[in-house]
Amino acid sequence: MKLSERDKKILHAVISDYIETAEPVGSRTISKKHGLNLSPATIRNVMADLEEIGLLTQPHTSAGRIPTEYGLRFYVDSMLKVKRLSRAEKEKIRNSFKGLGFDVANILKEASRILSMASQHIGVVLAPTFSTVRLKHIEFLRLRDNLILVIFISKSGIVQHKVIQFEEDLSQDELDKFSRYLDDILSDLTLSEVKQKILEEMEKEKTAFDEMLSKALKLSKRAFQNGVEEEKDVYIEGHANILNYPELSDIETMKAIFKAFEEKSIIIKLLDKSMSATGVQTFIGSENELIGVEGCSVVTSPYTKGSSTLGTLGIIGPTRMNYSRVIPLVGYTARLVSEILAEIL
DNA sequence: TCGGCATACATGAATTATCC
DNA sequence: GGATAATTCATGTATGCCGA
Structure with missing residues (x-):
């Protein structure tokens, strides 16, 4: 949209007055206040043109003009001089x-x-969200047979939890051991890094034949399956x-x-x-x-x-x-x- | 001659004052 | 408190002036 310099000055004057007062702005106010050296009638003609192209509107026939959303968008995109913070x-x-x-x-x-x-x-x-931060601690709590509450704590203190079902009934002692082991290998990793690390560790474990490691990794895989529910x-x-x-x-x-x-x-x-x-x-x-x-x-x-x-x-x-x-x-x-x-x- | 601008005037809506 | 009149403010339009 092409506006003349005069049109832009009048549009700018209307919008800046409206931002200040929240009241419709009249032609006489613009003429007196903004030193444009134009009579109210001339300003009215320009305001009518700006209204025709949708930049201004009039709440009622005897009121001044206020900017439309379109007018404000034009102002922000084309006329706004952003002030730097001191x-x-x-x-x-x-x-x-x-x-x-x-x-x-x-x-x-x-x-x-x-x-x-x-x-x-x-x-x-x-x-x-939890997926954007680094893991600090993972805790398992045995709720009842095969049902485990998993608590994830991020380095920044964000806490999320999830209830999972595991095929084996594990004691709280075993769960604590798994928790300590997983803290060692998963701590300080992001959620996507955690998933990758579990896969790598599972691959290694295939040759180690360590039952405890195997269970811990299976449990962690289940815990991180489908992501962590994010509030x-x-x-x-x-x-x-x-x-x-x-x-x-x-x-x-x-x-x-x-x-x-x-x-x-x-x-x-x-x-x-x-x-x-x-x-x-x-x-x-x-x-x-x-x-x-x-x-x-x-x-x-x-x-x-x-x-x-x-x-x-x-x-x-x-x-x-x-x-x-x-x-x-x-x-x-x-x-x-x-x-x-x-x-x- | 024509376009841009200013002045004057009629009109409409909101606000304020006055009266009952 | 509600109705009516007066005032205020902003508009649109007709008309005239002036410069290109």
Whole structure:
């Protein structure tokens, strides 16, 4: 779409005023406030043109204009000048993570809090799944005949469990021995490395004829069969910030937003969508159809370790959020979380 | 002559004030 | 508290001016 410089200036003025006030923006306001040296009538003509091509809309005939989702998308893609975070802001964010130690849950919760506090929107962080972290300990608990509870503990403290059936009835003593043996050979490996290692060890064991090893490996093979059931965790901070935005404060909208937060699966699906992406992504209004709330935008970025994505973090707020500030904030926080987790996981 | 822009004016909707 | 009037603010359109 080709817009003249004048059209772009007027569109930019409408959108920046709307982001600031959440109110429709009139031609006279633009004429007075933005020093474009154009009369309100001229600005009205341009606004009518921008409305015709779908970038602006008018809530009612005697109101000013507000940007459409399409207008905001055009603004973000073509006109937005992203502001860099200041050194002081970066330092403040970095310092917030100090003293949290190696507790991944605390680090992610803090990331969510930082995103919420710094943006005055809602901060969300999708935790890494078990398959992306390294194993520290595997524990077997005998439940009853042939039924065993397997507990997986990752190096970063993520715990998953699974109940398996084994053809032999094993005593708790035997299970403890297996656990110690498997800790020795599987510790510090990722889930895919674990599976490979078990196959290698089974191959070796064929020549060793060690009954204990054979049982332990069979048991571990069963434990890791079909993967480890993964419960995805999501950290959400700053729910109350919704109340600061008049366009989201009607009862029905708030109900829908809080429902999405209660049913975490909706937020998880939304964050999952950007797992495969690189860098910061913006979903404006209906582009994030999963939340099902009009007037909401989501800005996300995956955090990584090397080339593999561990999880996603982001900000949920009104479509009129200050994208020039939110985008670098999400990007920097994701880079910082990647950096911190790389040392732990 | 034509296009861009400004002024003037009629109109519509929301908000505020006033009255009962 | 509800109905009505007055005010405010933003719009669209007709018309005129000016420069290319």
